[in-house]
Amino acid sequence: MIIMNYNWIDKTKYTIDSFLLMDRWIIRMIISQTQNWDDLRVNMSIALAKRPYVAWYCCHKAPEIKEIVDKLLENAPVNISEEMLRNAEEFIVEALETDIVYTDPETMNSNCDYIINWTEDKLLELADFSDKIVLDVGSGTGRLAFTAAKFAKRVYASEPCDMLREYLRDRIKREGITNMVVLDGTVEQIPFEDSTFDIVMCAHVLGDDFENEVKELERVVKNGGFILDCMGEDNKKRNNQNDKLVTEALKYFNNRVELVGIIKDIENM
Incomplete structure (x- = not known):
């Protein structure tokens, strides 16, 4: 291998x-x-x-x-x-x-290029987060969640790694953020009821079991809400994989726009 x-x-x-x-x-x-x-x-x-x-x-x-x-x-x-x-x-x-x-969340933040090369405007141009209930799936060190929390009514950061959850909680406490909640959860089993969120977002999460993962995102987003898949790019070019993921996303959502609203995929996210 x-x-x-x-x-x-x-x-x-x-x-x-x-x-x-x-x-x-x-x-x-x-x-x-x-x-x-x-x-x-x-x-x-x-x-x-x-x-x-x-x-x-x-x-x-x-x-x-x-x-x-x-x-x-x-x-x-x-x-x-x-x-x-x-x-x-x-x-x-x-x-x-x-x-x-x-x-090692600090090293993750400083060395993972898909984090250090990211700017929050790349998320904010996708949707209006004002007064929205938002879920960030696989939140990691929280670059999406903390950005959304500046505008959203409430942000839920779902993250399956305990070290990363504690990192998120420490930053929330340190910065006095009052509208953000951290919890355990995976994209395969999101711990919320159906039709809970105005916006469901993720980055570097989808792909292992694409159709079932997207079905779970669909389940928790409100009718007419947004699913934002911020695919991104790291220092190993994965153009073929990204192309395939975009193709599958478009194919999958062609018949489901009325259910989930819209999905947007952005390179270099």
Whole structure:
């Protein structure tokens, strides 16, 4: 498997101790990947064997992957040197940087180019947020949510990563924001009733299961409301993927305009 290196984090400054800050769903996703990725499996065996407290955490945080972890430990080499451990961890950190960066919101804000290259006017030109009830799905460090909160009646920031939720709450408290609420939730299961929001927005969220994800966005937006999919671009060009996503979006919404109002996709968001 080819590793796509975005250079968001310095692999020499992280270890698999970062796993201790991860949520159940990320642990499950990472450990499950070892079953189909030989290099990750070998290096994960070394790292978990040398850092048994991380293996313990993974098994208790996500008990459904305990059997996989036990197998990794069983197949780990003996007499693991510090150099072997360091090499293994650097491989893991580099291979999983898009997951590990979620444990470090400050680094995410300063190094992820789709965040640092973004300006709030790119969102505000899409819709009028004045006095609206808004949902930001997969809020991350909150660039969309905090922008909308300047104008909206209330903004709900739904984010499945605990470290990012706490980052959002800290900033809300620090800045004295009174119209923004942070909660756990995913695009697959948005924790709100049908037809709740005037505007539902997301960025770098749709795509894994596009049709079902959009159906969930449709479910919670009011009739005549807006769904804003801010696709964006990072430092690895993904023109073909973006073209496909736009095509699927247009195809999907052709027969649903009366239900959701409008969807807009913006490059370089």
